[in-house]
Amino acid sequence: DIQMTQSPSSLSASVGDRVTITCRAGQNTFLNWYQQKPGKAPELLIYGTSSLHSGVPSRFSGSASGTNFTLTISSLQPEDFATYYCQQTYSTPFTFGQGTKVEIK
């Protein structure tokens, strides 16, 4: 199984801040990033490591360096306060990271 280690588990940031969330995979893989707001289903932000899903604002971006994957929000907006998850989609089980809760500072 491909293990996903996501960090940090939570962070506090202000509107306008640049935010970075990291997932480390146990091996090379493909990666999705999701956003989940309280009481709602997750929504896909990034697929295939760096492709922006339809309708997602361009302030979200994904990148990789080896087995380290990064979600970056270039300028945090009020609607971005949520929990973010990575998921590897290379092989089953399609494991998720533990999640990162982005809170208002």
Place this chain on the structure above:
Amino acid sequence: EVQLVESGGGLVQPGGSLRLSCAAAGFIFSSYEMNWVRQAPGKGLEWISYITSSGTTMYYADTVRGRFTISRDNAKNSLYLQMNSLRVEDTGFYYCARGLGYGNIWGQGTLVTVSS
């Protein structure tokens, strides 16, 4: 409108069974692979099962293999999850999700509570 709607959740005793359904609308259901993902209350996401668009290949997480069965009826635009031998730790919201990349969408979820 493109949407997925789950149903079939509820309260069940340990050892019992439930069958979840996911009704698809607004797209060609038979063209898409599908997944079930669950989330225990206050916890993270756990992928549990996948089925190909034709329904010929299925995969399961170790935590549910042998107890849960994923299936689909493309004529009825529906995805199913048969859950047997339910345990307290199976409690949570169950989501169906279309695909794993571009075009991925999720239903609103259905709550399964396993308790005596």
